[in-house]
Amino acid sequence: xxxxxLEKLVARFGPVVTAQHAQHGNETASIQPASWVEVATxxxxxxxxxxxxxLTVVDYLGQEPRFEVVLHLYAVATKQRxxxxxxxxxxxxxxxxxxxxxxxxxWPAVNWMEREAYDLYxxxxxxxxxxxxxxxxxxxxxxxxxxxxxxxxxxxLVRRPPAET
Amino acid sequence: xxxxFHTSRLADAVAWGRKYSxxxxxxxxxxxxxxxxxxxxxxxxxxRFGAEFPRFSPRQADLLIIVGTxxxxxxxxxxxxxxxxxxxxxxxxxxxxxxxxxxxxxxxSVPGADQIIPVDVxxxxxxxxxxxxxxxxxxxxxxxxxxxxxxxxxxxAEHDKIISANKLVRR
Numbered sequence: 049x050x051x052x053x054l055e056k057l058v059a060r061f062g063p064v065v066t067a068q069h070a071q072h073g074n075e076t077a078s079i080q081p082a083s084w085v086e087v088a089t090x091x092x093x094x095x096x097x098x099x100x101x102x103l104t105v106v107d108y109l110g111q112e113p114r115f116e117v118v119l120h121l122y123a124v125a126t127k128q129r130x131x132x133x134x135x136x137x138x139x140x141x142x143x144x145x146x147x148x149x150x151x152x153x154x155w156p157a158v159n160w161m162e163r164e165a166y167d168l169y170x171x172x173x174x175x176x177x178x179x180x181x182x183x184x185x186x187x188x189x190x191x192x193x194x195x196x197x198x199x200x201x202x203x204x205l206v207r208r209p210p211a212e213t
Numbered sequence: 214x215x216x217x218f219h220t221s222r223l224a225d226a227v228a229w230g231r232k233y234s235x236x237x238x239x240x241x242x243x244x245x246x247x248x249x250x251x252x253x254x255x256x257x258x259x260x261r262f263g264a265e266f267p268r269f270s271p272r273q274a275d276l277l278i279i280v281g282t283x284x285x286x287x288x289x290x291x292x293x294x295x296x297x298x299x300x301x302x303x304x305x306x307x308x309x310x311x312x313x314x315x316x317x318x319x320x321x322s323v324p325g326a327d328q329i330i331p332v333d334v335x336x337x338x339x340x341x342x343x344x345x346x347x348x349x350x351x352x353x354x355x356x357x358x359x360x361x362x363x364x365x366x367x368x369x370a371e372h373d374k375i376i377s378a379n380k381l382v383r384r
């Protein structure tokens with residue numbers, strides 16, 4: 049049986065892959081953030097992952113680095129899936145602090161996904177052509193899916209005047 | 214005395230006309246819309262009660278039916294649509310999301326449309342049964358006949374407040 053995409057990735061990049069996991073063909077590789085674009089380009093060109101199906105962020109509040117960017121890839125021809133993770137440095141919880149290179153140049157499809165990740169988690173994607181909020185309104189302050197965003201906090205745009213008694 | 218008697222009966226006649234010719238503006242944002250459609254459809258047929266026409270222009274409507282969740286981003290739009298409606302106007306909150314925010318207790322949802330505009334009748338349910346919707350409409354009709362439209366009373370007070378706040382002169 050031929051090598052899996054994960055094995056090829058590890059053979060090519062070695063220590064850049066900091067952690068890996070594979071079970072029932074469900075393959076995950078944790079990547080050093082400095083090589084994020086390089087690994088992504090390799091996955092697209094050599095491993096044939098031509099579709100970026102999802103890009104999300106996980107907030108590990110209390111850990112350092114705090115945020116983890118998760119990328120889901122799919123190869124249409126071979127029907128393979130691969131999950132890439134990376135932890136951008138400097139994510140100490142300050143607004144806008146975590147910075148990771150944008151994958152817009154590799155898969156243009158990540159355009160809105162990265163905007164969503166920026167909007168809800170405050171992870172900045174360097175090199176993104178149009179990094180602004182996509183779901184929340186412009187007046188919104190903060191990033192609501194961060195674990196330290198108060199659950200009941202509202203930022204209303206319009207409210208009725210208080211009722212006269 | 215005769216004049217007094219005459220005007221009150223005229224007001225009642227006008228109210229009678231208004232309650233049986235409610236032109237509605239369905240502000241449909243979410244899944245409750247499906248239930249609203251079934252209420253409009255022949256089986257339950259909201260038209261039997263005079264609320265025949267959905268007018269998709271707020272300027273031609275006098276009943277705003279808020280069907281579904283209102284999010285904070287959308288709130289200014291709803292407020293503006295309500296402001297564009299001509300008076301007298303009434304508002305029905307259709308379903309728990311429009312009434313209270315429902316199970317959405319988070320950064321994105323408005324906890325009830327009455328945070329933005331005054332509401333006459335609230336319909337609970339997720340979604341409400343069509344019978345509840347018809348009941349709400351009949352309830353609103355009774356209030357219109359009795360000149361007790363809640364939002365109308367609140368409307369006057371708030372309107373004056375806004376006008377004075379904006380230093381506008383009402384012509």
